Amino acid sequence: MMEETLTKKPVVRKPKKGKRQPMTWSLIKNQRQLIWMSVPLLAYIILFSYVPIWGWTMAFQDYKPALDFADQKWVGFKHFKFLFLDDNFLRVLRNTLAMSVINLVLGFVTAIVLALLLNEIKKVFWKRTVQTISYLPHFLSWVIVTGIVATTLASDGIVNDVLMKLHLIKEPILWLSEGHYFWGVVGASHVWKEVGWNTIIYLAAMSSIDPALYEAAEIDGASRYKKMFHVTLPGIKPTIVILLIMSIGHILEAGFEVQYLLGNGLVVDWAETIDIFVLKYGIAQGNYSLATAGGIFKTVVSVTMLLIANWIAKRLGEERLL
């Protein structure tokens, strides 16, 4: 239904215009209750989601809050040019892409593996218990999770404790003060928080696989691993493909909270993402034009990627996303 709504964009408004106007008027009168229930909400979403787009004009001006719109100085693409010549921004872009790809790959692999293993547990109570516990971190805020991560990875934290007792390291590793570890720490934090939650959708897909396929494989003498690789995995492939394609649109969404909360002066070169860049230039330094340009860049890339993803999905014969 949604596909229709979105792909047939030009058709959508037709009933309002054209010859059938009188009928529409009587319809509107008949449906005034529905209109009263929805049009104020439409006004609400336009105000809160569409009106701010007007603010994008700031990126093409040398915006000064004290001046009226008519008095602002227009500068074209100056701020965008500055962004792409700015080492700072390029570094931020690198961090964003790197962390987003790491999160994506780690997130997918761990969730699929965990779902496959959970699926093999036959005792319902045990399976339920593990699932409930694995969902727990998903409901904790990033503030709490980064607090836990900081405690766990501290020089006297449990991770260094265990590694020292196993004689894998001689001195505690300063996980949070070494820029080289930061991407890995962020990736691991994401996995810890979301891996259990991300299995839900795969487990649901697995439960809808036809049991006859397993029986047939059994008769053919397939081992447990064979069944996993040749029945379960192909069974959830469409889900994996859809989720992968959907995540392409989030390629510049490396997150903001975890980097902001875990980052510190020592790792800033690895920790800053586009969102932090926007916050820093915009809110903290008052360079609204440059920050808005950074934000626009992110949105435009995201939307473009999403359209590409949608096109790929169509080519692959999967359900379209839009």
Place this chain on the structure above:
Amino acid sequence: MGNQTITPGPVPAAATYKRSGKSRIEPTLFHTFNTVFMILLVVVTLYPFLNTIVVSFNAGNDTIRGGLYLWPRQFTLQNYKAVFASGTIYDAFLISVARTVLSTVLNIFLTTMLAYTLSRREYVFRKPITLIFVLTMYFNAGLIPGYFLMKDLHLINTFWVYVLPSMISAFNMIVIRTYIGTIPESLVESAKIDGAGEFKIFWRIIFPLCKPVLATIALFVAVGAWNSWFDAFLFTSSRQELSTLQYELMKLLSSSMNANSNPAVANGAGMTQDAAVSMVTPLSIRAAVTIVASVPILLVYPFMQKYFVVGLNVGSVKE
């Protein structure tokens, strides 16, 4: 797979033996591995949290000595007393509760009402309104324009900045609309014949029938509202009385992470002096606040588990 079942050659007996032997050993080996893995997963997930609980119940000056794992050495309730004795945390707790309740109630009511109107096939504005809402899932005006909107609407440094910007979610609307689609249309038709208005049909018939899906969405919305700190940081940080629990926790966290910077330490130390208990340290206060901030959610989510799939699945399939 086929080659394995047909084992030609002179020794079919051996091959059969080999296969049945494999299948006898394999499950045990696999199950052992799987059980060990799951236990590890449970430990890795729970340990940091359990340790935080232990720290929150242990005397702060004792915790600093280290070596505290799964049982408190010097049990005390001082940390919690200090947390609730400190007016800032208690006020922030109340603000967090207020914003969570208000956001959830408004969000559920408005989103369901919208979903109901957009589920009615004969509704003239159904397609344009759906489109306008759905598009908001894919773009975002960004931080700076959003900030200026709040400023222009005079929402900065008010309580309403927590509630108003997120009253309707397009994604949740689609999930609810899809769910309403599974309710027989004859219910609406017969109510209409009985002369019920649209709002009455929505409120008396559709809304109660949506309970399972609304329970899940209410949980998601409530968790989102309870857990957010960024809006307090961005919009209300200059009014302490509007601070939220998560934002207070964030301030405690950043003060302990940059222990060298002066104002941060003063912040943590100020609280311990308020409580006038030397046993309490910034670390133990942080542990106690962490527990206070997570317990309400942890008490609720296990009971909603069976509905999670409904919320996620329906949304991702999008019909």
